[in-house]
Amino acid sequence: xxxxxxxWLGKERPIHFYYLTxxxxxxxxxxxxxxxxxxxxxxxxxxxxxxAIETVNTRIEKSxxxxxxxxxxxxxxxxxxxxxxxxxxxxxxxxxxxxxGIGANLGQGIAMVRQxxxxxxxxxxxxxxxxxxGLQIGAKETDIxxxxxxxxxxxxxxxGSMTLSADLGIAAGPVGVATEAGxxxxxxxxxxxxxxxxxxxxxxxxxxxxxxxxxxxxxxxxGKVVNVADIFANRVSAxxxxxxNNLKNELRxxxx
Numbered sequence: 568x569x570x571x572x573x574x575w576l577g578k579e580r581p582i583h584f585y586y587l588t589x590x591x592x593x594x595x596x597x598x599x600x601x602x603x604x605x606x607x608x609x610x611x612x613x614x615x616x617x618x619a620i621e622t623v624n625t626r627i628e629k630s631x632x633x634x635x636x637x638x639x640x641x642x643x644x645x646x647x648x649x650x651x652x653x654x655x656x657x658x659x660x661x662x663x664x665x666x667x668g669i670g671a672n673l674g675q676g677i678a679m680v681r682q683x684x685x686x687x688x689x690x691x692x693x694x695x696x697x698x699x700x701g702l703q704i705g706a707k708e709t710d711i712x713x714x715x716x717x718x719x720x721x722x723x724x725x726x727g728s729m730t731l732s733a734d735l736g737i738a739a740g741p742v743g744v745a746t747e748a749g750x751x752x753x754x755x756x757x758x759x760x761x762x763x764x765x766x767x768x769x770x771x772x773x774x775x776x777x778x779x780x781x782x783x784x785x786x787x788x789x790g791k792v793v794n795v796a797d798i799f800a801n802r803v804s805a806x807x808x809x810x811x812n813n814l815k816n817e818l819r820x821x822x823x
Contacts, residue, residue: 618692618784624810626784627690629660630677631810633710633763634817645714645761646741649754650822655680655715656687657778659695661708672697672776674711675784679818680718680799687818688799689811691724692784697776710763711773714740718799720758725795728779731758739772 637644655678662674677690695711713731715721720736723729731737740759762771785793790806797803805811 618781618787620787620807623692623784623787624807626660626675626692627677627788627807627810627814630658630690631814631817633658633660633712634814634821637712637763637821644742645712645759649714649740649759652716652754653681653714653822654718655721656818656822657693657695657711657713657715657721659693659711662695662711663708675781676711677814678721678724678778679814680715680721681822682801685823687815687822688801689803689805690788690814691795691798692781692788693724694779694781695776696779697773708764711771712761712763713737713773714759714761716754716757716759721799724778724780725799727795728777730777731760731773731775733774737774 657676657678659674659676662672662676673694673696675692675694678693679690680688682688721729729735736757737760738756738758740761741754742761760771760773780795782792785798788805788807788811789798789803791803793803
């Protein structure tokens with residue numbers, strides 16, 4: 568059994584585990600002996616490394632672009648009635664799907680919740696990842712969007728992580744204006760998940776994917792250690808106000 572195969576044994580892994588696996592894939596390591604010695608240190612270094620504010624800003628800007636292009640997609644996008652009903656949102660720009668016989672989904676993005684006055688919170692920086700057996704080969708970038716019909720769907724994120732499961736009521740989302748008629752009767756799930764590749768939106772199953780708070784990125788964005796509840800309640804201010812305000816403005820246009 569080679570190193571990559573042995574790493575995938577087990578049901579649930581922290582997201583930095585998948586980034587370590589990707590790193591090993593790229594370098595072409597094989598053999599379980601390589602895992603001994605510095606493996607744990609490598610994983611620790613990946614999670615403890617401070618995220619540059621420029622990297623955080625780029626992640627927010629990419630998420631904003633995804634929202635902008637969603638607005639421009641008109642009949643090919645997520646139904647506007649669903650977006651108006653949204654109470655929380657996750658955007659993962661440029662999520663990677665890597666394979667070589669064993670697949671992994673890796674991405675970083677933002678999570679936001681709607682306030683009582685229908686404005687939106689500042690973003691919580693997050694990571695999403697998960698592994699699955701498959702025959703896919705190579706790497707592919709896809710934008711991921713999750714639309715939550717209530718804030719409770721993100722409650723588990725306050726503890727630091729959550730796993731998307733059937734218990735949360737997640738389903739692949741409908742697309743296009745054809746779904747607008749009778750929308751109230753169609754949107755029966757609590758969370759709808761979408762992927763966007765080459766400008767086209769499609770419903771996608773994300774069951775089993777794990778979402779974790781990116782504490783290092785939040786530290787860079789807010790200039791101090793902050794908790795998710797305070798960010799969601801707008802009790803802390805971001806250091807990159809222009810970037811965050813642009814994101815909020817686009818989301819307000821999309822989901823008034």
